[in-house]
Amino acid sequence: MLDLSNVTSVSGVSAEESVLDAASLSQLRSLDPTGGDLFLRKVLETYLRSLDKQVAAATNAYAAGHHDELSRAAHSLKSASASVGALKFSRLCERIEHAIRRQELAGLAADMSEFNAESVRVRAAAAGLLGPASA
Numbered sequence: 001m002l003d004l005s006n007v008t009s010v011s012g013v014s015a016e017e018s019v020l021d022a023a024s025l026s027q028l029r030s031l032d033p034t035g036g037d038l039f040l041r042k043v044l045e046t047y048l049r050s051l052d053k054q055v056a057a058a059t060n061a062y063a064a065g066h067h068d069e070l071s072r073a074a075h076s077l078k079s080a081s082a083s084v085g086a087l088k089f090s091r092l093c094e095r096i097e098h099a100i101r102r103q104e105l106a107g108l109a110a111d112m113s114e115f116n117a118e119s120v121r122v123r124a125a126a127a128g129l130l131g132p133a134s135a
Contacts, residue, residue, distance in 0.1 A: 019125035024085030044126050047084045051077070051126075055119045058096075062112050071100040074115075086122045089115075 025040065032039035054073045061069035078093035096111050 019086065019088070019121050020129070021085030021087050024083070024087070028084070041130060044084060044130055047080055048123065048126055050080055051119065051123055055116075059116065062108070067100045067105070071097050081122065084126065089118045089122045092118055
């Protein structure tokens with residue numbers, strides 16, 4: 001069974017700054033008809049595959065100056081990240097998406113630096129919940 005009691009210790013920070021929101025994860029766990037972790041595990045595994053794909057797409061789009069592609073990747077990650085409790089990362093994706101939409105690109109380099117760092121933290125937290133086979 002996935003141990004959600006130490007979600008904040010997975011992130012290594014206080015509850016306010018936790019990488020994955022424990023309430024979001026508990027809500028996903030409650031959706032499992034068997035009362036186990038299979039649904040949550042599948043959601044996290046799917047999320048990690050999507051995270052890797054979309055982070056690569058966003059990074060490549062940013063490097064190539066393809067802001068529309070970057071916005072699409074950020075949009076995809078925004079919703080998926082919120083659903084697994086990666087709320088800070090979700091808000092960052094939303095900020096990037098909105099900055100591109102408004103053509104306010106002055107802070108995009110700093111946002112992308114934060115995006116890359118936070119994506120690593122989110123990946124580590126989610127993989128940590130799933131165990132060594134996911135890392």
